[in-house]
Amino acid sequence: MERLDDIFFYTLEKSIKTYRQFAQRAILKQGFELTIDQWLVLKAIMDNPEWNQQEIAEAAFKDFASVTRIIELLVKKEFLNRVIHPADRRRFLLTPTPKAVQHLKSMQPVTERNRKTALRDLNQDEIARVQQFLTIIIKNCNNI
Amino acid sequence: MERLDDIFFYTLEKSIKTYRQFAQRAILKQGFELTIDQWLVLKAIMDNPEWNQQEIAEAAFKDFASVTRIIELLVKKEFLNRVIHPADRRRFLLTPTPKAVQHLKSMQPVTERNRKTALRDLNQDEIARVQQFLTIIIKNCNNI
DNA sequence: GTTTTTTAATTGATATATCAATTATATTTG
DNA sequence: CAAATATAATTGATATATCAATTAAAAAAC
Numbered sequence: 001m002e003r004l005d006d007i008f009f010y011t012l013e014k015s016i017k018t019y020r021q022f023a024q025r026a027i028l029k030q031g032f033e034l035t036i037d038q039w040l041v042l043k044a045i046m047d048n049p050e051w052n053q054q055e056i057a058e059a060a061f062k063d064f065a066s067v068t069r070i071i072e073l074l075v076k077k078e079f080l081n082r083v084i085h086p087a088d089r090r091r092f093l094l095t096p097t098p099k100a101v102q103h104l105k106s107m108q109p110v111t112e113r114n115r116k117t118a119l120r121d122l123n124q125d126e127i128a129r130v131q132q133f134l135t136i137i138i139k140n141c142n143n144i
Numbered sequence: 145m146e147r148l149d150d151i152f153f154y155t156l157e158k159s160i161k162t163y164r165q166f167a168q169r170a171i172l173k174q175g176f177e178l179t180i181d182q183w184l185v186l187k188a189i190m191d192n193p194e195w196n197q198q199e200i201a202e203a204a205f206k207d208f209a210s211v212t213r214i215i216e217l218l219v220k221k222e223f224l225n226r227v228i229h230p231a232d233r234r235r236f237l238l239t240p241t242p243k244a245v246q247h248l249k250s251m252q253p254v255t256e257r258n259r260k261t262a263l264r265d266l267n268q269d270e271i272a273r274v275q276q277f278l279t280i281i282i283k284n285c286n287n288i
Numbered sequence: 289g290t291t292t293t294t295t296a297a298t299t300g301a302t303a304t305a306t307c308a309a310t311t312a313t314a315t316t317t318g
Numbered sequence: 319c320a321a322a323t324a325t326a327a328t329t330g331a332t333a334t335a336t337c338a339a340t341t342a343a344a345a346a347a348c
Contacts, residue, residue: 140264141262
């Protein structure tokens with residue numbers, strides 16, 4: 001009988017979930033009020049201010065509905081300003097608030113420490129190789 | 145400025161999410177009525193009939209509340225029978241129905257094909273190495 | 289220039305994740 | 319054994335995931 005522990009994708013899922021729990025707890029413990037998903041969407045918007053929500057969704061590998069709801073929360077929490085796009089009234093212009101910029105910046109050390117802790121004992125080359133490997137899985141699952 | 149694509153954990157999350165979407169769609173398209181999470185919980189129960197819900201939760205890396213709700217759905221869908229445990233009235237005795245056994249068995253080819261497709265072009269040694277690598281991450285995140 | 293089609297975003301319904309609080313039962317302790 | 323503590327599971331609240339349906343505006347087609 002096949003054992004869960006032997007299934008590659010089981011380990012894959014377990015690793016990202018374990019990391020997420022670990023990282024989210026560290027973030028909350030430091031007093032920051034963003035979830036990892038909110039951080040990800042906010043970061044995608046800051047890096048690409050001209051993108052629409054669909055492009056943001058793709059970058060954050062979320063679906064449109066989730067992005068809509070996450071943005072709503074970010075607006076409510078005053079991390080984002082949302083106004084109708086001057087060139088296309090179906091869209092919104094999303095602008096991170098100064099609070100958001102400052103929040104992200106001061107989260108940076110925590111984020112970096114989380115990653116470092118999770119990757120302890122693993123060297124850069126190996127990390128890069130695994131990342132390459134994961135990219136192939138992503139391609140394989142998309143080209144169907 | 146750090147780019148999302150360069151962040152290892154971003155790629156990690158993207159890979160498992162892409163795989164999940166791909167696999168879940170294939171499962172639904174074949175007419176099976178289980179989500180991947182329900183499959184996982186059901187599989188854990190079948191492999192370890194004596195476990196309580198907390199042990200199941202751990203094996204499926206879910207929290208107790210999620211497991212309670214997933215089991216509820218599995219009972220409603222007639223994949224599980226749930227009776228009070230004779231030795232401890234706080235617990236339940238969970239038994240997969242014949243329907244569940246048959247369902248899992250006939251899902252097996254789809255599951256195997258999904259994994260194979262996602263891992264195309266990747267050899268066994270490499271897969272095993274990456275799995276080892278991921279196990280280290282899991283340890284690192286738990287030993288804090 | 290009006291109709292048709294596409295596109296951007298939202299909403300509703302259901303499933304899952306997480307934390308905190310609660311309930312019911314078992315176990316321990318004094 | 320009665321009180322205190324621990325354990326198993328559920329429930330409530332909020333966040334996220336997914337699919338389908340809907341709305342509003344833009345673009346294309348005629």
